[in-house]
Amino acid sequence: MAQVIVVTSGKGGVGKTTTSAAFAAGLAMRGHKTVVIDFDVGLRNLDLIMGCERRVVFDFINVINGDANLNQALIKDKRNDNLFIFPTSQTRDKDALKRDGVERVLEELRKTFDYIICDSPAGIEHGAITALYFADSAIIVTNPEVSSVRDSDRIIGILSSRSRRAERNEPPVDIHLLLSRYDPDRVAKGEMLTVDDVKEILSIPLLGVIPESETVLRASNTGTPVTFDGDSPAGRAYLDAVARFLGEQREMRFVKPEKRGFFRVLFGRA
């Protein structure tokens, strides 16, 4: 049974696209046929993060309008056979994302994919609402920072009142918290909200904590989902989150300050 997962946050710049790319790649690495769709019409960026920007010919809006079929628009990842990218259009017409068209495309994708990841735009406008409307599960990407937590709370409210599951009185969308850009050193100093603070305030189950990591920028520079970088703490944290999503128990890593060895203290960050 295919599952539609929306990656959303309300606030911009918290790591939705990074998370969509990393999570989709992680699910594919675990053997699940996965497609990741860019819902940010007009501000296409998933293609860059996934490193397939030069292979985009047709897009989501073309398929919705019937100008292209799915097979023409889906881009197969060159690193993993289970992974597909569905880029969005650069049109400035935000209403191009029609709900019945989106529904038709998602239904067709459900036939061939295990997981359909919807990378939501920021905000609570048409694009964001359309991205979350058909979701079975939601990953709320939150930074340990006041405005991000507040906006996450808002989006959680919208998921539980305006999603299709809510409108049809079906079982509610399965909502998960993913805390990203977490800095254990600053948390230890009392300068940043702790994992438990954010969990308590939002009261949704925690899927994972992604540490602030230089490797995230390195991954986006090269167009590589961070989960493909085995050395990266953020990549490993995302793979843990994917495993938890699939029902496995994994201990939370990267939530305590790292013990620095003598030489690391002497010579700075190694």
Place this chain on the structure above:
Amino acid sequence: MSLFSFLFSPRPKSAAIAKERLKIVLAHERASRDAPDFLPSLQKDLLACVGRYVQIDDDMIRVSLGKSGETSLLEINIEIAGAKAKSGAGAAAAV
């Protein structure tokens, strides 16, 4: 002593302040999010009705839906202290 306390009294950690502020603002926002849609128009109607008798401002009527145990409680506060009775409707307002 004051220099001592200035130097050594711990400043409140900013994360704790953030948590407190978030809890307060979200409690407020969640309450208004769950409020039924008719509250604003009820408030408008009440304002028009009461306004026929006494001069009142928009912010002098507060309508909220609360809970007291199992029962929902519609709370309407109308502030008329200092409000002037409208001439012509004075008799009705005084009753």
